[in-house]
Amino acid sequence: MPSRTPTALWAQRFTRSPASKTSLQDQIRQMLVAAVLDGQLPPDVALPSSRDLADQLGVARNTVVLAYQMLVEEGYLISRERSGHFVNPEMQRGLPHVSGTAQLAPSAGEEDTEHRPVWRQRIAHPPSQQRNIVKPANWQHYEYPFIYGQFDQSLFPTNDWRECCMKALSIMEIRNWAPDLIERDDESLIQQIRTRVLPRRGVFAKPEEIIITNGCQQALYLIADLLCDEDTTVGFENPGYPDARNIFENRNAQLLSLPVDSNGLAPEALEGELARCDYLYVTPSHQCPSTATMPLERRRALLESAQRHDFVIVEDDYESENTFSGTPHPALKSLDTADRVIYVGSLSKTFAPGLRLGYVVGPSELIRELRALRRLMVRHPVGYVQRAFATFLALGHHDALLRRLAHAYRERSQALMAALDRHLPEARYVPITGGASSWVQGPAWLDAERLATDAQAVGVLIEPGNVFFMNDDAQARRYFRMGFSAIATEKIEPGVRALAQCVHAQQRNA
Template identity: 60%
Template sequence: MSIKLTGSMWHQLFQQHAGSAMSLQGKIRQMLVSAILDGQLPVGIPLPSSRELSVQLAVARNTVVLAYQQLVDEGYLVSRERSGYFINADILAGGQKKQIPGPETQASGGPDWERRFTFRPSLQRNIVKRDNWQDYPYPFIYGQYDPVLFPTASWRESCLKALSVLDIHEWAQDMILRDDESLVQQIRSRVLPRRGVWASADEIVITVGAQQALYLLADLLMGSDTPVGIENPGYPDARNIFGSRTRHLLPLPVDHDGLLPDNHLLKQCDYVYLTPGHQCPTTVTMPLNRRQALLQKAEESDFILIEDDYESESRFQGDLTPTLKSLDRHHRVIYVGSLSKNLAPGLRIGYIVGPAPLIAELRGVRRLMLRHPSAYIQRAFSLFLSLGHYDAHQRRLSAAYRERAKVLGDALARYLPDLHPVPISGGASCWLRGPDWLDVETLCRRAEEKGVLIEPGNVFFMQDTMQHNHFRLGFSSIPIEKIEPGIRLLAEAMHELRPSGIP
């Protein structure tokens, strides 16, 4: 039953929204809308006057006046002359929350969902990251961003420009099969040429990140018996996506130069997924001669290469190695890229480059799934690229990561000399092999108790080839001053697990 809220209750209700990033006016609006829709405010009793509520909440009166007025404009409140503000009863008509039945009132004899599932993605082996990773002082996890490095002003400028009347007229419509033409143009003229890739507009499709790109390709190209080769160790999400379509996954080993082109399993593949620019998770870069040999093998054995070119531009030294796509002369390579990975993973913008007939069908598959990625985000990203912000951000990020990689390498050499890290040549992570006695899962738990988060390497290996002594350290989201003390604590955790008799 609704009750009239006293001054202290208003203050308590307002505190529930104190953690919001919105302005005071926005927080007041949030508080009132929540209280209205949750049925906490009586309909027939006036709300406190703007003067009263401003005193109770310790805010300026004008802030309350503006909040009230906006809620009137939006239909939540009605203003009655010389009477005050009241809840608009029409808002609540037919919209009261229904009581959710408890366990004792749930109907019995429901469907057997276990029998109805065609497959169980929840049972797949996935990379697991704690939702509250930011609460840990030493988060050596990969794939998250550092808010200190995020170009807030530049991204805000791009978003505001995308809200101009002319831009809104472009992106507010249902684009169905189309993408933002300006973003496609920026990709083909600014992004791809740096990787030696040239494509026309009908050879590019925008996706909700590189992961959706892989899902679209699997949905379109792979059946239950399609033989698909995948790096081992390799990207778990790619393995799970392809594994949801085919039961014929072939593990392809990698060495210090990436995937081996002379592997006999390649002849059995219809498709081969690989990360030659920055191998996941080992971070090694495939040299030019091996790329050429792999393309030759693809032509001889008639398979298609799916090149995931993530983090390839984040090299700390030396020239960028040409992409497989740039070397491809016989349309054997489908190229997958991401725009948001190094900016903010939550933005989810990627793309696929391939022959026009393939791209046309991928657009059809995408339409069945979600029509198209957010047209507003596409336009904002297009502006972010055209204004030079993306290139500037990449330069700043590379400099910051180079510095962090140096500190991490020095700390590992000092505190954990019995580990074998792959030399960090770019990107934002380090792949390590520990001594044979090390159980990384146990090390992860022990390190977490000390506030240190690391990523066990088991999940990157195919089930039958799992190795227990590998792990990954990411440094994209940990402040540089936390790296050395974090590695010192990790060394303490590892020392505590060292078997007796082993120096």
């Protein structure tokens, strides 16, 4: 007769966490699955009765019964009438520790350190050494999170998104997204982008001129990987988007610093520099990080310069949907008549950044090569997410969300500007007309990196601005960015007040 595991074993393994969002039933299932797959239970061993295990764990007997039933259905356990539940030997077949004892890694003294590769010599350009925007992983635990691009649960359309996910899980829909799409994208999402998203920006494209990506990050990496090498010169806004800068540098491109003013890039003033470019990366809708919007005259001048000097523009349509006027600014791509603009957009930035959905619009010849390159990386973005988001767009949920966000962000931006005027009158900022952040210039003596550290100690998170500049000098260190996508309106004024106290303390100690 198979031996039965001592119930006390499970009481020691089970950690009941009141704060956990996982149900007790699922916690018990996870505990049992781990014990089976880790080889801590011999094959065919008998588990405690549901009553005994429930008593030891301090849970209802039905909770254990349901957990056992689910594990029987999944094949981890076998139910034998009048005998109980037993570990299914088939689940451990082929595991290296079926006897119940896991194989041990060699001890530290047994490691062959002499012949191990020296990775720092093999990695020519370590990405981890690049200057990046840094945000605390536990930012939600801070009282005043003035950080950009994060998720606000109070604005998330939970019921609408759940509805679209459930529709995508129907039998008819599963057959559309479950197969390997190889180089293809979800046709319904491409159609929604063509008919719902792009026309608002004045852009019209054929299906073969659009590719879906894992967010704008992958879109930019694909473009840089395909088009750039050590002989490529890329014009880049300064200050500008650090991740884009790092991507182009990672592909060994030569970056040419192009200053921006209150209206973004000034093509007429930069004619000589633009003539040296093969490509130009630009964020005309809301310049990153200054939030400046490029006027229509400059957009036309930039396109004329691209034709005159034979360079291609990579337009990152940064925050184009987050405009308080209700009418998005025309995209550069909408004015392009000569295929001089590669258009990069995001579907998830304003919705849920964790979904990672972006897209590229460009000539079909370019998109075909981007698809072939994407196949080497990830094949395609998750088909299920593509189909669910296509439904989200088709049912009008995305448009309704944008309207709610515009109202909330307008309210928050007004509260932020009023608080800065009241508590930090010595600071200057770009008036907020859209987007979800404010670019702040402090006094000449301010060290924003030190300010961010001091503010974090009192629960205030801001983003030092020096990382946005190509050169980390004294001028760059006086800037910082304050996002308001993830902070409630009523928290903004007290948060700025606390930040101002840190600024004034730095001034006294300067």
